[in-house]
Amino acid sequence: MPRGATRGSKGALKNLGHRVGRSTIARILKAQGIPPVPERPTSWQAFLRAHWGAIASADFFTTEVWTWRGLVTYYTVFVIDLASRRVQIVGSTPHPDERFMRQVGSTLTAADEGILVGHRVMICDRDAKWSAPVRERLGEAGIRVVQTPFRAPNANTYAERFVRSIKYERSWRCSGRATSSVSKRSRAIPFASPPPST
Helix, strand or coil: CCHHHHHHHHHHHHHCCCCCEEEHHHHHHCCCHCHHHCCCCCCCCHHHHHHHHHHHEEEEEEEEEEECCCCEEEEEEEEEEECCCCCCEEEEEEECHHHHHHHHHHHHHCCCCCCCCCEEEECCCCCCCCHHHHHHHHCCCCCCEEECCCCCCCHHHHHHHHHHHHHHHHHHCCHHHHHHHCCCCCCCCCCCCCCCCC
């Protein structure tokens, strides 16, 4: 076992008041099936650096839209290229069902114009919308889908940051701060107009 693998553990145990030798730590790690440091799986940062030019990240954000039926929540799926930070909106719907997600998969993997052309890895959260059939479709197109751990928004930090900026921009525009700089008299929020009667 490499010396560095046990040195950190030994120091941590010493801080807790335990005196344990390096060979004891190496033996315990080996017995528990934990490989030496160079053989351990790579860290998330190392993974991102290794695949940087070929990683895209996908997520959803919601928008409440006032329609003639009332307030409706729309789910918008987007993909961000991590290297260039280029964001592309894939689709938006009030009903993100399996049919919509199949269409998203087709849009992402289209042979000539697919959003994921040139990417090998797509990071997404464990939302039920990214179902097994959707992930399989992406896998068939050569895209490795990496789902982030539960409750780990920092694993998909670029997508989460984009969602946060969208929410901030929306709240800023609706709060009156943006409209006051244009005109203090116009504080109306535009809503979708009802469909024409037939």
